[in-house]
Amino acid sequence: MNMNSIADWLARVGVPDEVVSVGREAEDAWCVLHDPGENGEEPAWEVFWREHGNRYDWARFSNEQVACFYLFGRLSWTQVLRGALESAPPTAATGETPPSAPPVTAAEAATPPTGLPTAGSPASRPAGSP
Numbered sequence: 001m002n003m004n005s006i007a008d009w010l011a012r013v014g015v016p017d018e019v020v021s022v023g024r025e026a027e028d029a030w031c032v033l034h035d036p037g038e039n040g041e042e043p044a045w046e047v048f049w050r051e052h053g054n055r056y057d058w059a060r061f062s063n064e065q066v067a068c069f070y071l072f073g074r075l076s077w078t079q080v081l082r083g084a085l086e087s088a089p090p091t092a093a094t095g096e097t098p099p100s101a102p103p104v105t106a107a108e109a110a111t112p113p114t115g116l117p118t119a120g121s122p123a124s125r126p127a128g129s130p
Helices: 006-012 064-081 106-110
Strands: 020-022 029-035 044-051 054-061
Touching: 006 020, 006 064, 029 064, 044 064, 054 064
Parallel strands: 020 029
Antiparallel strands: 029 044, 044 054
């Protein structure tokens, strides 16, 4: 998974397009950006929620795939907590179609649910950060 494919993967788990911005900052959206690094700094990828011009739950990664999987995992977990993703029951024997998940609005997807790491907790910091 990378910045070219993350939007498609998130759409597959029901995350509305307007809640995710890839490659640019956008208000009221989860953003994933590439920072090419300047003055000898290493390139990095940043993931954060942007609201009212501020960045929240900011994380920085040295690897594009890790940043994308972090965002995918975080938003997929949000979908699970909301009941939008469920494991489908076996259907081969019955021939029945599993029920579809209820639609999720952009506002629901944008609101972090309980159960996610909060900013500053060890679980919310990228690996290797203090």
